[in-house]
Every structure is written in structure tokens, then in C-alpha cells.
């Protein structure tokens with residue numbers, strides 16, 4: 112079938128496809144069209160990685176737009192949203208408008224209403240439904256990419272419920288679900304009332320094998336010698352072998368999948384020894400340029416290490432990298448400048464970076480529930496292997512696992528090469544998942560009684576996959592009880608409704624348990640402070656006698672400074688650190704992991720700062736609770752360091768995290784603190800201390816810089832330099848001597864002009880202005896890299912309402 116034969120597309124689309132090299136549809140694409148894809152029929156396409164699923168989605172979306180409908184593309188990872196947007200932008204010449212929505216979980220995204228294609232994560236779509244986004248009803252076509260993730264314990268339930276709600280809102284909705292090849296694609300098709308295209312066809316042959324000893328053994332029993340000298344490692348030998356082709360077309364690139372960020376970095380460093388010698392002079396020159404761009408993204412050690420590797424022709428790729436880093440690496444690899452990438456599996460999840468050979472070096476990863484190194488799922492390994500083979504460039508792709516002995520070779524064949532495909536199973540019946548989704552379903556009016564609720568749940572994948580409804584009912588009842596006890600819902604004469612607080616929690620996209628934790632913490636603070644206030648001063652109240660005050664009175668005291676007998680403030684409740692630790696205790700924050708030695712270190716911090724923590728510290732003998740308390744404390748300390756203007760580089764070192772992690776924690780914390788602010792408001796408590804703590808962590812500054820960072824273009828470093836030059840707020844910027852401004856901004860005239868304009872100054876020209884004499888101020892050893900993560904964060908925060916695709920959800924889809 113040729114593109115011209117596809118009906119329902121906007122005029123000109125088939126010409127464009129042909130110009131791009133799509134002269135024939137791939138067989139799975141043809142089958143999809145034959146099921147009525149461009150006539151609005153629902154479809155599940157279970158097709159191997161890199162076999163043209165994206166075009167299936169595009170054909171469906173373009174046909175929907177031609178019918179006057181809006182299309183929604185649900186991405187599995189926030190980090191993939193901008194990649195997809197870039198891919199779809201080529202349809203703009205047909206008048207197609209694209210909007211990406213990944214940030215702010217509590218906005219209704221009204222601006223998206225005018226877009227033809229909306230790209231969002233399932234969490235974002237879920238929150239838009241909760242906030243009653245008006246355009247939801249205009250949707251004609253929804254694409255769910257990587258729908259097999261319904262199997263995922265943490266993210267699957269949201270995807271499942273979101274698709275359920277979209278279908279309930281519009282019974283004619285076309286759902287196009289794209290899946291990796293799985294064992295039970297028919298179950299998904301059955302759940303979604305969709306046709307099924309289920310195939311293992313690929314555009315380029317994939318040979319899967321295991322390297323052991325001096326050769327790779329492939330699935331067709333053929334062998335390819337790749338000798339490994341004793342003492343030599345397998346990976347570099349295989350990378351060198353891929354590079355050693357006779358002519359240029361035969362010289363291939365390699366993707367190496369490993370199980371942690373640290374391993375990715377150390378493997379890349381070692382692989383430089385193999386890639387560096389084959390680089391041509393031109394390649395070295397262009398890699399040096401890419402390395403310079405990488406250094407320009409941020410001034411951290413990770414950035415420096417990455418740039419150094421890239422200069423030598425190798426790179427690493429993981430979710431701890433800034434998004435800009437990741438795309439620089441992906442582009443350079445696609446352009447064949449980089450010869451090798453050592454990556455965690457984030458790269459396998461949808462980024463189009465095919466390579467001649469894929470090496471799955473680590474097929475196990477540490478799993479705390481499992482209590483050791485757990486073999487990866489077949490599906491995951493197949494997604495990594497599927498990145499092998501560049502159509503049109505390579506004769507075939509090769510995916511290689513590594514074995515150190517005969518038994519392991521046999522095990523790898525059994526597990527990953529000869530294995531049956533895995534089946535996916537709904538994870539909806541878990542309590543945290545239902546807690547969130549039951550509240551939202553009641554708050555948005557999707558269900559008004561227990562019966563309606565169970566009827567809605569009955570249409571989920573979970574219900575279609577289990578014979579007995581028993582478990583779902585039991586968990587649902589436990590959850591309803593929890594929500595009632597926390598006053599998020601009421602049940603009156605069999606009618607379920609959300610309370611004001613419940614509506615707020617649902618709109619804020621909080622796990623109800625996070626909301627309950629935050630509310631408890633804030634009330635605890637208010638109550639304990641009252642006790643102290645009364646003990647320390649003569650401000651006694653009637654209620655103080657029994658140590659209890661109503662919420663309205665907590666409000667008066669919460670946030671006030673408690674004075675001991677003199678003028679010295681003792682403790683200000685709640686403190687920023689107390690609030691940071693509080694939000695880190697909620698299930699909505701991925702806490703930092705406690706490494707060896709951390710327990711002692713953070714126990715010490717805990718005792719020193721206990722007075723600030725907004726709840727009683729659990730007993731040390733209660734291992735599980737105490738350790739989770741300390742993890743939250745560690746994460747809270749990272750946030751405090753950031754808000755105390757500690758440099759990114761020091762933070763990455765102190766906590767052993769990547770710059771992308773800092774951004775991820777900061778984003779989550781500012782969202783949770785924003786939520787805390789609203790909850791406090793709802794309960795009549797003072798919100799200012801929470802707002803200040805939020806603004807400080809958002810911008811990474813001490814309180815004194817808050818006014819300066821409100822000026823667009825001023826991030827934490829510029830603000831500090833201005834402040835230290837005596838320009839302490841935006842008003843001062845309007846009257847300051849320009850030479851001083853210029854010196855504080857390191858002589859960058861354009862930047863200075865822009866900032867003065869943003870501060871509302873009328874005479875902004877820096878022509879003929881000389882930098883004021885004096886020591887150059889170096890508040891932070893940033894080496895002049897102004898386009899760093901900190902400044903980028905500042906810009907992003909200010910652009911929030913428009914778009915936010917620069918953050919990455921740290922840890923998602925990653926091993927470590």
C-alpha cells in the first residue's frame with residue numbers, strides 16, 4: 112500500500128510522506144489502515160520497537176484533524192514529550208498546531224483548546240480531566256504510546272484510569288494504543304473494544320545472540336568470532352569489533368545498556384579508549400563543538416565528564432542528565448559522530464537512536480523488594496535489543512547479551528532469546544492507586560455512589576483480567592473508609608461526594624495520603640508552637656490549657672516568630688527545612704536513597720534539627736519508619752542546600768545525584784509546597800511561610816534574593832552577584848549605576864539590557880557604559896557559564912504556565 116492509497120488524510124500528506132522516503136507502508140501500517148485507522152476506528156498495534164509505530168499514530172491523528180477533531184498523544188515519559196513534539200512539528204505546514212503539556216499538575220491548560228495535537232503524559236491528562244479542561248470533550252482521537260506500561264506498578268493505574276475516563280466522556284472516541292510486542296495484546300484490544308494488529312515484523316533483520324568466550328552465538332545457531340584476550344573485557348572488544356568494518360558503511364555504532372547511572376558513566380569513560388583512535392580530524396572538530404555545548408548546559412562535574420567523553424567519541428545517557436544534555440548526545444549519535452553510548456534503559460524507552468549493534472551488558476538490577484539482583488523482564492530487554500539496526504544504513508542489526516560461562520549463556524538464551532513473550536497485567540487494585548483514583552472519580556462526578564464507582568471500575572483492564580471482582584471491591588471499600596476518615600469525602604444516603612478539601616486534593620493532583628501527611632504536619636506545627644508560645648510568653652489563651660486550639664487560631668500563631676525572653680528569635684514555625692522534610696515524607700516525592708554511612712550522618716542531622724521537623728520523630732527501633740524518615744530528611748536537606756544557594760556541583764557531589772535529579776526534586780517540591788499552601792489556606796492557616804519556602808526552593812535562593820529573582824532573566828547566580836554589588840531588589844535595578852549592573856552581569860551587555868528592561872527601567876541601553884571598576888564578584892565558582900541549569904530553572908519557572916518540558920522526572924524509567 113502506498114501513502115496515496117490511504118483515505119481520509121489532509122491533502123498533500125501523502126506527497127510529504129513520499130518525499131520523506133515512505134514510498135510503501137510497512138506491513139503493520141498497512142494492516143492498521145485496513146482496520147479503519149483513518150476512519151476513526153480504535154486499534155491496538157503490538158509491533159516491535161522501531162517498526163514504524165509512530166507513523167501509525169500520525170496517520171490516525173492527521174485523519175482526525177481532517178475530520179475537524181482534536182488529537183491527544185499520551186507519552187510514557189515526560190522526557191519524551193518534547194521529542195514527540197519535534198517529530199510532529201513537520202505537520203505544521205498543513206496548519207496543524209501542536210501543544211505540549213507536561214508541567215503544573217493543577218492548571219486547566221485552557222490554552223491547549225486551540226491546538227490540533229496535544230502531547231502529554233498520562234498523569235498530566237488525568238490532572239487536566241480533574242481540572243475540567245474544556246477541550247477534553249473535543250477529542251476525537253487518543254493515542255496511547257507504550258500502552259504495555261499499564262503493567263507498571265506506579266504509573267500503570269493512572270494510564271488505565273485515564274483511558275477509561277476519556278472513553279466514558281466520549282463513547283465514540285478513537286483509541287490507538289501502541290504497544291511493544293507482548294503476549295496478551297488481545298486482552299488490551301478486548302478492554303479497549305479495538306481491532307488488533309499483532310506482529311513481530313521488523314523493517315530490518317535483528318539477530319539476537321550471546322557473547323561468550325571468543326564468539327557470539329546467534330539465535331540461528333551461527334557464530335561470529337569476536338576474540339577477547341584474557342584480562343580483556345567483553346564490551347570494549349565488541350565495540351571495537353563493530354567499529355572495525357572494512358568500508359565506512361560497515362563501520363557501525365554501538366549502544367551499551369547498563370544498570371545504573373554510575374555504570375553508564377564509568378563504561379563510557381573506558382570505551383573512549385576504543386573510540387578515540389578511530390576518529391578523523393573532522394570528527395574531532397565537530398565533537399569538540401558538541402562538547403562545548405554540553406559544558407554550556409551546566410557547570411557540574413557530570414557535565415564536564417560527559418563533555419570529556421564526547422570529545423573522545425563516546426558518551427553516557429541516563430535520566431540524571433539535563434534534558435539538553437540528552438538531546439545533544441542523541442543527535443550526535445544519530446549523526447554518526449558519536450561511536451558509542453553507554454546508557455540506562457531510559458534510552459530504550461522511545462528515543463529513536465538506532466545503532467548497528469546493541470550490547471545488553473547488565474541484565475540484572477538491584478531490587479529492594481526482591482532483596483538482591485533481579486533479572487530484567489524479557490519485555491525490557493527486547494526493547495533495548497530492538498534499538499539495533501538502522502534501516503537503510505545497516506545490513507542487519509545485532510543485539511548481544513554477555514555471558515561469563517556456559518550456564519549463563521544457556522540461561523540468557525532461555526530467558527531472553529527463546530522465551531515466550533510476557534503478558535501484561537493491570538496493577539489497579541493496589542491501595543495507593545485506588546486511593547488517588549477513587550477520590551478523583553468521585554470529585555469529578557464520574558461516580559456518585561459506591562455502585563456507580565464499582566460500575567466504572569468494572570470497565571477497567573483490571574476487571575476484564577480477573578474473574579472475580581472480589582479484590583477490587585475489598586480494596587475499594589478500604590479506600591472509601593480511608594477517604595471518609597480523612598474528611599476528603601462524605602457518604603450521605605448512599606451518595607458519595609467530595610468535601611471542599613477533597614476537591615482541592617483531587618484538583619491539586621495529590622495522592623490523598625500526601626495531602627493527609629501535609630495536613631497533619633501543618634496542624635502539628637501549629638499545635639506545638641502554640642504550646643511553646645504559651646510556655647514562653649504570657650500570651651495564654653483559653654484553649655492552651657488542654658493544649659488544643661481550633662484551626663482558625665493555629666493560623667494566628669503559625670509562622671509567627673517565637674521569642675524567648677529577649678529579642679532573639681528562637682524558632683519560626685514552620686521553618687523552610689521543616690516544610691521541605693514534610694513534603695519529602697509524602698508518597699508523591701521520590702526520596703533519595705540512604706547509602707551506607709547515611710544512616711549515622713542523617714541521624715545526627717535529625718537530632719540537631721529535630722525541633723524543626725513537623726511531627727514526632729519515629730523511634731530508632733522502628734527500622735522501617737525511621738529509615739524512611741531519614742530518607743525524607745536527606746532529600747529535605749538537598750532542597751535546603753539548593754535554597755541556601757549551595758552550588759549545583761557541590762550538591763551533586765554531596766548527595767551523589769545528577770543535575771537532572773536536582774531539577775526533578777525541586778520541581779516536585781515546589782508543586783507539593785504549592786499544594787501545601789492551598790491546603791493551609793483552605794484550613795484557615797497562615798500561608799506565607801509556606802509560600803516563602805516554595806519560592807526559595809523554586810529559585811534556589813535565600814530569602815533576601817526573592818525579589819530579584821522575580822525579574823525575568825535573573826537566576827540564583829545573577830541575583831547573588833547583583834545583591835553583593837549592593838543592588839538588593841528590583842527597585843534598586845531601576846536606579847542602579849549601569850556600570851555596576853554590567854560588572855555584576857560579567858560584562859554581558861545584551862543580558863544587562865534585557866534584565867533592566869524586565870525590571871521596568873526605561874533607559875536600558877548599555878552603549879558606552881564601562882564596567883565599574885572593582886573585583887569581579889565571584890559568588891559562585893560557575894566559570895561564567897551563565898546558561899546553566901540554575902538560570903535555566905529560573906527561566907523555566909517563569910515560563911511555567913506556557914510550557915514546561917525542560918524538567919525530567921528524575922528516576923522515572925531509570926535504574927538508579
Ligand code: ADP
Nearest residue numbers: 132133135136137160161162163164165166463
Ligand atoms: P517505533 O515508533 O515503532 O519505535 P518509529 O516510528 O520511530 O518506530 O520508526 C522507525 C523509523 O522508521 C523512523 O525513522 C521512521 O521514519 C521510519 N519509517 C516508518 N515507517 C516507514 C515506512 N513505511 N517506510 C520507510 N521508513 C519508515
